[in-house]
Amino acid sequence: xxxxxxxxxxxxxxxxxxxxxxxxxxxxxxxxxxxxxxxxxxxxxxxxxxxxxxxxxxxxxxxxxxxxxxxxxxxxxxxxxxxxxxxxxxxxxxxxxxxxxxxxxxxxxxxxxxxxxxxxxxxxxxxxxxxxxxxxxxxxxxxxxxxxxxxxxxxxxxxxxxxxxxxxxxxxxxxxxxxxxxxxxxxxxxxxxxxxxxxxxxxxxxxxxxxxxxxxxxxxxxxxxxxxxxxxxxxxxxxxxxxxxxxxxxxxxxxxxxxxxxxxxxxxxxxxxxxxxxxxxxxxxxxxxxxxxxxxxxxxxxxxxxxxxxxxxxxxxxxxxxxxxxxxxxxxxxxxxxxxxxxxxxxxxxxxxxxxxxxxxxxxxxxxxxxxxxxxxxxxxxxxxxxxxxxxxxxxxxxxxxxxxxxxxxxxxxxxxxxxxxxxxxxxxxxxxxxxxxxxxxxxxxxxxxxxxxxxxxxxxxxxxxxxxxxxxxxxxxxxxxx
Amino acid sequence: xxxxxxxxxxxxxxxxxxxxxxxxxxxxxxxxxxxxxxxxxxxxxxxxxxxxx
Numbered sequence: 246x247x248x249x250x251x252x253x254x255x256x257x258x259x260x261x262x263x264x265x266x267x268x269x270x271x272x273x274x275x276x277x278x279x280x281x282x283x284x285x286x287x288x289x290x291x292x293x294x295x296x297x298x299x300x301x302x303x304x305x306x307x308x309x310x311x312x313x314x315x316x317x318x319x320x321x322x323x324x325x326x327x328x329x330x331x332x333x334x335x336x337x338x339x340x341x342x343x344x345x346x347x348x349x350x351x352x353x354x355x356x357x358x359x360x361x362x363x364x365x366x367x368x369x370x371x372x373x374x375x376x377x378x379x380x381x382x383x384x385x386x387x388x389x390x391x392x393x394x395x396x397x398x399x400x401x402x403x404x405x406x407x408x409x410x411x412x413x414x415x416x417x418x419x420x421x422x423x424x425x426x427x428x429x430x431x432x433x434x435x436x437x438x439x440x441x442x443x444x445x446x447x448x449x450x451x452x453x454x455x456x457x458x459x460x461x462x463x464x465x466x467x468x469x470x471x472x473x474x475x476x477x478x479x480x481x482x483x484x485x486x487x488x489x490x491x492x493x494x495x496x497x498x499x500x501x502x503x504x505x506x507x508x509x510x511x512x513x514x515x516x517x518x519x520x521x522x523x524x525x526x527x528x529x530x531x532x533x534x535x536x537x538x539x540x541x542x543x544x545x546x547x548x549x550x551x552x553x554x555x556x557x558x559x560x561x562x563x564x565x566x567x568x569x570x571x572x573x574x575x576x577x578x579x580x581x582x583x584x585x586x587x588x589x590x591x592x593x594x595x596x597x598x599x600x601x602x603x604x605x606x607x608x609x610x611x612x613x614x615x616x617x618x619x620x621x622x623x624x625x626x627x628x629x630x631x632x633x634x635x636x637x638x639x640x641x642x643x644x645x646x647x648x649x650x651x652x653x654x655x656x657x658x659x660x661x662x663x664x665x666x667x668x669x670x671x672x673x674x675x676x677x678x679x680x681x682x683x684x685x686x687x688x689x690x691x692x693x694x695x696x697x698x699x700x701x702x703x704x705x706x707x708x709x710x711x712x713x714x715x716x717x718x719x720x721x722x723x724x725x726x727x728x
Numbered sequence: 729x730x731x732x733x734x735x736x737x738x739x740x741x742x743x744x745x746x747x748x749x750x751x752x753x754x755x756x757x758x759x760x761x762x763x764x765x766x767x768x769x770x771x772x773x774x775x776x777x778x779x780x781x
Contacts, residue, residue: 478761481761481762486758487771515748515751519750519754522751522752522754523729524758678731691731691732691735692730692734692735693731695734695737695742695743695744695745696734698745698746700746701730701734701747701750704733707751708730712729725729726730727730728731
């Protein structure tokens with residue numbers, strides 16, 4: 246059932262977020278057919294509830310998904326005894342979207358008149374349908390897919406809708422209104438009611454748009470709350486994969502990895518290698534001399550800068566900071582060990598990197614160093630920490646394994662992160678990964694018991710570091726990395 | 729990316745994977761989830777495309 250508008254200003258989402266939710270819903274098995282069916286039925290229900298005496302209803306439908314919602318609404322209103330006509334802004338044969346084709350096919354088998362209007366002249370030839378025939382007009386022309394200036398016959402259709410004295414009900418967005426900014430570049434439908442799907446779009450709750458939106462009804466179309474909290478293929482929409490044709494070495498990411506010790510030589514190599522495979526241009530490793538020598542001998546694709554001695558020490562910090570300045574992202578931790586001076590060097594490096602505005606990924610022994618020296622204040626908004634449950638306890642003092650229910654554990658982790666950290670992101674590795682910044686949280690269900698082998702955590706560190714270059718939102722960078 | 733790369737590695741090798749197997753599967757995850765062929769082809773010169781197909 247539709248939910249009436251209250252104050253949605255804090256719960257509004259962008260069209261990008263809605264695309265992510267749509268795709269992840271399909272990934273969870275909530276098929277797009279189901280969503281379109283529920284959307285169309287919600288629109289029809291709203292029409293009946295708001296205008297129970299109206300008998301003649303016109304649906305003006307585009308050829309995209311928004312039009313599909315309108316066509317489903319037309320079917321329900323016809324079933325409920327209303328006299329329904331559909332004006333399709335194009336030829337039936339022009340429809341390419343599978344769901345639109347399917348629903349048009351159903352409607353053509355019913356006693357509903359479908360008027361094809363590929364040009365403004367076709368619309369003008371039927372303008373009596375807009376006025377005086379229609380008592381209610383459903384605007385299903387353009388939804389969240391609006392791009393640039395309106396084309397024909399859409400612009401003429403909007404003009405005819407606005408001239409009509411019928412009640413107007415917009416599907417998802419009044420056509421012509423930018424769903425992200427609330428701007429109207431040319432002309433937009435002035436609706437009495439807008440039925441928006443799942444959540445209000447940001448442009449619908451901006452100041453000054455009420456003359457277009459009218460009353461806002463938020464329709465529950467069957468997307469469960471959990472869908473917003475799982476990591477799925479939709480999250481990839483947040484990632485920038487394409488490269489500029491004129492890009493040069495380093496433009497697509499230079500990541501600095503700091504780690505390794507006399508005991509642990511492989512961890513920092515795995516992280517650096519994973520970052521290259523994820524698509525950065527340059528992986529630079531700064532490691533104790535023996536580790537550096539081994540990596541050099543093993544893999545010429547990684548730039549290696551040796552540090553004197555067997556461990557990271559405070560006197561390395563200035564040398565490392567020179568490289569920090571040249572890098573997009575700094576990753577620190579794998580294989581460092583837990584010597585007292587190494588831990589103090591970690592804190593000094595993270596502190597200075599954060600101060601100069603760098604994005605930082607903290608893993609393994611570096612997490613323990615932050616926890617041991619009680620510098621959780623360093624975990625600010627451009628920092629991602631990637632602990633397993635044991636490291637999380639070291640960092641926060643909280644044993645999350647006591648909570649066995651995955652969803653309850655996610656809320657527990659979120660609350661701990663909110664209270665102890667300063668806006669940074671925690672990616673808690675486990676059977677189900679939990680990613681949170683203390684406000685939002687996501688769960689990742691990929692991975693398998695084969696990945697308990699040593700080194701996969703270091704691979705994750707490399708992937709996270711690379712995606713911190715390619716994804717603006719650190720929470721999403723961590724979520725996609727885990728997936 | 730990491731979890732799916734690990735899932736692909738295990739699908740091929742069972743529980744006998746190395747971390748490097750996970751790394752090697754990262755490009756395959758990108759290929760499965762994104763429209764990479766179109767993006768990459770658009771960045772290759774048309775004359776070169778004639779040669780490499």
